[in-house]
Amino acid sequence: MITSAGLFDLQVNGYAGVDFNDPAITAAALDDALEAMLASGVTQCLPTLITAHAEQLRERFLALDAAVAASRLGPLMVPGYHLEGPFLNAAEGYAGCHPPQAMTDPDIALIERLETGLHRPILLVTLAPERAGSLAFIAELTRRGKACAVAHSAAGLAEVAAAADAGMTLSTHLGNGLPQLLPKLENTLLAQLAEPRLTACLIADGHHMSPAVLAALLQLKGAENCILVTDAVLGAAAAPGVYSFAGMAVERTEAGAMVQPGRTSLAGSALCLDQAVRNVAAWTGLRAETAIGMASIAPRRALEAAMARHGVALDPGVLRWSSDLSPAIERFRAGR
Numbered sequence: 001m002i003t004s005a006g007l008f009d010l011q012v013n014g015y016a017g018v019d020f021n022d023p024a025i026t027a028a029a030l031d032d033a034l035e036a037m038l039a040s041g042v043t044q045c046l047p048t049l050i051t052a053h054a055e056q057l058r059e060r061f062l063a064l065d066a067a068v069a070a071s072r073l074g075p076l077m078v079p080g081y082h083l084e085g086p087f088l089n090a091a092e093g094y095a096g097c098h099p100p101q102a103m104t105d106p107d108i109a110l111i112e113r114l115e116t117g118l119h120r121p122i123l124l125v126t127l128a129p130e131r132a133g134s135l136a137f138i139a140e141l142t143r144r145g146k147a148c149a150v151a152h153s154a155a156g157l158a159e160v161a162a163a164a165d166a167g168m169t170l171s172t173h174l175g176n177g178l179p180q181l182l183p184k185l186e187n188t189l190l191a192q193l194a195e196p197r198l199t200a201c202l203i204a205d206g207h208h209m210s211p212a213v214l215a216a217l218l219q220l221k222g223a224e225n226c227i228l229v230t231d232a233v234l235g236a237a238a239a240p241g242v243y244s245f246a247g248m249a250v251e252r253t254e255a256g257a258m259v260q261p262g263r264t265s266l267a268g269s270a271l272c273l274d275q276a277v278r279n280v281a282a283w284t285g286l287r288a289e290t291a292i293g294m295a296s297i298a299p300r301r302a303l304e305a306a307m308a309r310h311g312v313a314l315d316p317g318v319l320r321w322s323s324d325l326s327p328a329i330e331r332f333r334a335g336r
Contacts, residue, residue, distance in 0.1 A: 006043025014234035041327030051085030080123035093179025106137035142167030145309025233268035
């Protein structure tokens with residue numbers, strides 16, 4: 001019998017039919033989503049807002065934060081937020097499902113504006129470090145106790161190293177948010193794999209990368225330098241069908257992928273974090289304890305400094321894992 005801390009998802013855009021990017025989100029809806037996440041062993045998460053124009057982001061953060069503060073589980077499970085964009089590479093292939101027309105260069109004033117009046121802080125910002133002003137932006141966010149990650153980026157070896165020098169510590173969904181064709185050697189995937197100061201976040205769903213590719217990335221980066229995330233949207237823990245995510249239509253297919261209708265490109269995932277753990281154990285030959293640690297110990301280690309700086313301390317709880325790696329909550333303070 002294996003016991004562990006509860007799982008911690010650093011990138012989750014929605015869950016169980018609830019879109020965290022919805023400006024009409026309610027506390028009751030958020031509790032429904034968080035209850036469903038608890039059933040998968042997740043005891044903490046960073047609700048993630050994706051690229052949008054400044055006014056939309058402000059509206060979405062205020063709505064999400066109000067729901068977190070008024071909900072039963074939000075104060076226990078949500079230490080803060082992940083902002084993925086709008087400081088991303090707008091070129092085709094890099095933008096993914098993010099709206100390129102809303103992308104912009106990094107702006108510390110926008111972060112300040114988005115955080116004004118929030119009960120919880122923005123703890124993690126994902127950006128493309130090749131955008132103008134990125135290095136100073138990363139350094140300032142780091143000084144303010146926020147974690148920075150690279151994704152949706154064409155940054156090469158020198159740019160990734162410079163970003164790490166400035167304080168960047170993570171790669172968001174490594175291997176995704178990239179075009180199908182990259183330069184042979186001077187490319188951002190190689191640069192991020194080679195940078196020892198970056199911990200790689202991986203989506204182990206079999207759609208964002210095949211089991212063989214996942215195993216290769218873990219071999220190259222080292223499991224001790226990797227974190228499992230879901231990048232889930234509201235189709236996770238929900239039935240196949242069409243949903244609205246951040247104002248765009250997305251479809252959960254019968255095969256369990258999240259796509260934009262009529263397209264083959266992915267738009268988040270329908271992955272649950274406990275399934276990611278089981279996938280890694282089944283596909284890579286890693287020990288179950290190692291796979292569990294990538295979804296529990298590693299994400300908390302990555303956010304430890306940011307949470308401490310912002311004075312956020314949440315009980316991770318305790319999980320008990322069955323022989324088939326199904327988690328059950330052994331201890332969690334599920335109330336205010």
